[in-house]
Amino acid sequence: xxxxxxxxxxQVTQMGQEVILRCVPISNHLxxxxxxxxxxxxxxxxxxxxxxxxxxxxxxxxxxxxxxRPDGSNFTLKIRSTKLEDSAMYFCASRGSTQxxxxxxxxxxxxxxxx
Amino acid sequence: xxxxxxxxxxxxxxxxxxxxxxxTYTATGYPSLFWYVQYPGEGLQLLLKATKxxxxxxxKGFEATYRKETTSFHLEKGSVQVxxxxxxxxxxxxxxxxxxxxxxxxxxxxxxS
Numbered sequence: 001x002x003x004x005x006x007x008x009x010x011q012v013t014q015m016g017q018e019v020i021l022r023c024v025p026i027s028n029h030l031x032x033x034x035x036x037x038x039x040x041x042x043x044x045x046x047x048x049x050x051x052x053x054x055x056x057x058x059x060x061x062x063x064x065x066x067x068x069r070p071d072g073s074n075f076t077l078k079i080r081s082t083k084l085e086d087s088a089m090y091f092c093a094s095r096g097s098t099q100x101x102x103x104x105x106x107x108x109x110x111x112x113x114x115x
Numbered sequence: 116x117x118x119x120x121x122x123x124x125x126x127x128x129x130x131x132x133x134x135x136x137x138x139t140y141t142a143t144g145y146p147s148l149f150w151y152v153q154y155p156g157e158g159l160q161l162l163l164k165a166t167k168x169x170x171x172x173x174x175k176g177f178e179a180t181y182r183k184e185t186t187s188f189h190l191e192k193g194s195v196q197v198x199x200x201x202x203x204x205x206x207x208x209x210x211x212x213x214x215x216x217x218x219x220x221x222x223x224x225x226x227x228s
Contacts, residue, residue: 031214108157
């Protein structure tokens with residue numbers, strides 16, 4: 001069964017450093033998402049991406065964040081200058097090839113720790 | 116704005132007990148409702164969904180009915196197993212407000228034998 005994959009599974013970085021989190025969505029999906037989950041808190045939406053551009057973003061997704069689909073398979077989240085409060089589990093998700101296929105399929109997550 | 120409220124956990128049950136996890140929502144449109152499950156060390160997996168009022172989603176013995184009159188989508192299972200121990204998230208997607216999922220805080224279920 002197709003699945004969303006994410007790398008790395010864990011990342012530790014120093015405050016102020018740039019990090020890039022990578023995701024490979026399900027191959028025929030066209031809608032891509034990033035969410036995050038701070039330890040003990042709810043899963044929060046960051047950004048959605050369709051047709052090579054951002055379609056929605058939350059207040060969390062400020063200028064420090066960017067997303068890219070550099071090739072036909074990867075979808076990346078970049079944090080330019082990490083802060084302590086960026087420590088969280090980051091989930092990538094993708095959904096189907098029509099606007100009516102609502103179910104989002106999630107990857108296993110990348111646990112980011114900013115020191 | 117749209118929101119999801121779940122009962123606080125943790126919920127601790129013995130094997131074969133009946134499970135209910137309450138979920139209520141607020142939405143301006145006509146949302147689709149979802150339950151996702153997160154097993155220890157894993158990502159979020161879709162458990163079940165319902166896309167319109169009175170629909171019942173079901174999977175692996177779990178059920179939830181979309182109740183528009185009470186704005187609820189409670190998760191139930193008649194007889195839980197140790198392997199059901201996980202965190203359960205209620206979520207909604209309101210196409211009129213965009214496609215992002217809005218999650219509840221999650222409820223931790225622990226089942227002992």
